[in-house]
Amino acid sequence: MTPTARRILPIALLLLGVGMVAAGLGVFSGTNRLSINDSPAPPLGRAAGVDAPAPSPSPAPAADGTSTAPVSLAELADIGRASAASLPRGITPVRIEVPTIGVDADVVTLGRKNAEEIEVPHTAEQAGWYTPSRRPGEIGPAIIAGHVDLDGGPAVFHRLRELAAGDTIIVHGDDGKQVTFVVATKGQYPKDGLPDNVFGFDGARPELRLITCGGVFNHATGHYEDNVVVYAHQEL
Amino acid sequence: MRLITTAATASLGLLLIAAPASAVHEGSTYEANLSEVADNDPGSPSGSASVEVSQDGETMTVSINATGLGNVPHALHFHGIVDGDEVSASSCPTASRDVNDDGVVDVAEGAPDYGGVVVSLTTEGDTSADSALAVERFPAGTSVNYSRSGIPIPDELKPNLAKLHIVVHGVDEDGNGELTADQAERSSLTDDLPREGTLPALCGTLTATGGVVQTGDGSSATGNNAGLIAFGSALVGAGALVALRRRPSAVDATI
Numbered sequence: 399m400t401p402t403a404r405r406i407l408p409i410a411l412l413l414l415g416v417g418m419v420a421a422g423l424g425v426f427s428g429t430n431r432l433s434i435n436d437s438p439a440p441p442l443g444r445a446a447g448v449d450a451p452a453p454s455p456s457p458a459p460a461a462d463g464t465s466t467a468p469v470s471l472a473e474l475a476d477i478g479r480a481s482a483a484s485l486p487r488g489i490t491p492v493r494i495e496v497p498t499i500g501v502d503a504d505v506v507t508l509g510r511k512n513a514e515e516i517e518v519p520h521t522a523e524q525a526g527w528y529t530p531s532r533r534p535g536e537i538g539p540a541i542i543a544g545h546v547d548l549d550g551g552p553a554v555f556h557r558l559r560e561l562a563a564g565d566t567i568i569v570h571g572d573d574g575k576q577v578t579f580v581v582a583t584k585g586q587y588p589k590d591g592l593p594d595n596v597f598g599f600d601g602a603r604p605e606l607r608l609i610t611c612g613g614v615f616n617h618a619t620g621h622y623e624d625n626v627v628v629y630a631h632q633e634l
Numbered sequence: 635m636r637l638i639t640t641a642a643t644a645s646l647g648l649l650l651i652a653a654p655a656s657a658v659h660e661g662s663t664y665e666a667n668l669s670e671v672a673d674n675d676p677g678s679p680s681g682s683a684s685v686e687v688s689q690d691g692e693t694m695t696v697s698i699n700a701t702g703l704g705n706v707p708h709a710l711h712f713h714g715i716v717d718g719d720e721v722s723a724s725s726c727p728t729a730s731r732d733v734n735d736d737g738v739v740d741v742a743e744g745a746p747d748y749g750g751v752v753v754s755l756t757t758e759g760d761t762s763a764d765s766a767l768a769v770e771r772f773p774a775g776t777s778v779n780y781s782r783s784g785i786p787i788p789d790e791l792k793p794n795l796a797k798l799h800i801v802v803h804g805v806d807e808d809g810n811g812e813l814t815a816d817q818a819e820r821s822s823l824t825d826d827l828p829r830e831g832t833l834p835a836l837c838g839t840l841t842a843t844g845g846v847v848q849t850g851d852g853s854s855a856t857g858n859n860a861g862l863i864a865f866g867s868a869l870v871g872a873g874a875l876v877a878l879r880r881r882p883s884a885v886d887a888t889i
Binding site: 469472475476479480481485488510511516528530536538545548549555556590596597598599602609611621 | 662665666667713714715716717722723724725728741742745746747748749750751763766796797820821822823824825838839841842843844845846847848849850851852853854855
C-alpha cells in the first residue's frame with residue numbers, strides 16, 4: 399500500500415460505511431426491489447440505519463506523512479455493524495408456494511432428529527424449514543424439506559422433480575413479508591452423498607434448497623435411496 | 635364468541651407453527667470450505683481449507699486443515715458482524731472491497747463483509763478477540779493443521795455460530811518465504827506488523843452440518859413399481875384370503 403493509499407484508506411472506509419448506511423449499496427437496493435413481491439416499502443434489510451454506529455476511524459497522519467493511525471479492533475467491528483444495515487435479514491417462513499407444481503403449504507420448523515438425520519414434517523401436507531440453516535432471504539442457503547409421499551399417497555413435494563430452471567418459489571414469512579426465489583437447477587443424489595453446496599455456503603446471495611426423496615424405494619430400510627434437491631436463489 | 639375463540643385458536647396454532655425449534659445449537663456441528671480472498675494470492679498454486687466446528691454447550695472444538703499458503707504466520711480468526719446478540723448473515727469479501735485500489739483486500743477493507751474479530755484461534759492461552767494479533771501464538775507455514783478443544787464461546791455467539799466467518803490471515807506477498815518484517819506497507823490494524831502479516835488469505839462462511847433427509851414412505855413409489863408391487867401383493871393377499879375362506883366352506887359343503 400502506498401503512503402497516499404494508507405492515508406486515504408480510513409477515509410474511504412468511513413465513506414464506504416456511511417454510504418452503505420445512508421443509501422444501501424445498489425446491489426442491495428436491487429435485492430429489495432426484486433425480491434419482495436407485493437410487499438410494502440420496508441425492505442428486508444433493516445431500514446437505513448440511523449441507529450447503526452458509523453465507523454469512527456480517526457486518521458491521524460504522522461509527522462513524516464507516511465503513516466496513519468491503524469484501524470483498531472473495535473473500529474473493525476464497527477465497520478461490520480455499519481454494513482449490517484444493508485444486509486438482507488430474511489424471514490421466518492410459515493408458508494411456501496410453488497405455483498408450477500401446485501404447492502401451497504404450511505411450513506413448520508425442523509431441527510435435528512439425531513446426529514445423522516434432520517427432522518422431517520410429521521404430515522404429508524406440510525413442508526419444514528431446517529432452523530440451523532439460513533432464514534429464507536438471508537445470505538446463504540435456507541433448507542426446506544417435504545415428503546414425496548406419506549401415509550398412503552403423494553405428499554407436498556411429490557412433484558418437486560418436475561421443477562425447471564426459471565420456475566418461481568415464493569416463501570411467506572411470519573411478518574407478512576415474502577421472498578421470491580428462482581429455480582437454477584436440480585439434482586438427485588444418494589442420501590449419503592449430497593454435494594457440499596446443498597447444506598454448505600455457496601454464493602453471496604440468498605439461496606434456497608428444496609429437498610425431498612427420490613430414486614428407488616428400499617423396502618428393507620423403508621426409505622428411498624436418493625434425495626431430490628432443487629437449487630434456487632433470490633435474484634439480485 | 636365462538637368466532638373469537640376460533641380466531642384465537644388459529645392464532646395460537648400459527649404461533650406454535652412459527653415457534654423456532656429450541657436448543658438447536660446444543661451439540662451442533664458446523665462446517666466451512668475456505669477459498670482464497672480475491673486478489674490476495676496466499677501462495678501457490680492455490681490455497682484452500684476445510685473447517686469443522688463442534689459445539690458442546692459452553693465451549694467448542696475447532697479443526698482447520700489449510701494448504702497452499704505462504705510460509706508466514708497465520709492468524710486464525712472467527713469474524714462476525716455482531717450487534718448485541720444479533721449476528722448478520724453475510725459472505726466473504728470480493729475484489730470490489732479493494733476500495734483504495736492497491737491490488738489487495740486488506741484486513742480492514744474486508745470488514746464490511748466479515749465484521750470484526752470475535753474469536754482468536756490461538757494454539758495456546760487466550761482465545762478472545764484480544765489475542766487477534768498475537769502472531770507468536772498462531773500456526774505458521776505453507777499448511778496449517780489446527781485443532782483445539784475447550785475454546786470458550788462468547789454468549790452472544792452460542793446460537794449464531796452458523797453465521798460466522800473463518801479467516802486465515804497471512805500472505806507471503808513478496809514470495810521470499812518468510813514474514814517480511816520491514817515491508818514498507820504496514821498492516822491496517824497495527825504498525826507493528828507488515829501488511830502481509832494480516833492480509834486475509836482464505837475466507838469461508840460456517841453453515842450447520844447437514845444430514846440425512848428421510849422424506850417418503852414409498853406409498854407413491856413408481857421408480858421400481860413399488861406401488862404396483864404393493865397393489866399386486868394386496869391382490870395376492872386378498873386372493874389368498876378368499877381362497878382360505880372358500881376352502882373351509884367348500885370342505886363344509888362336502889361334509
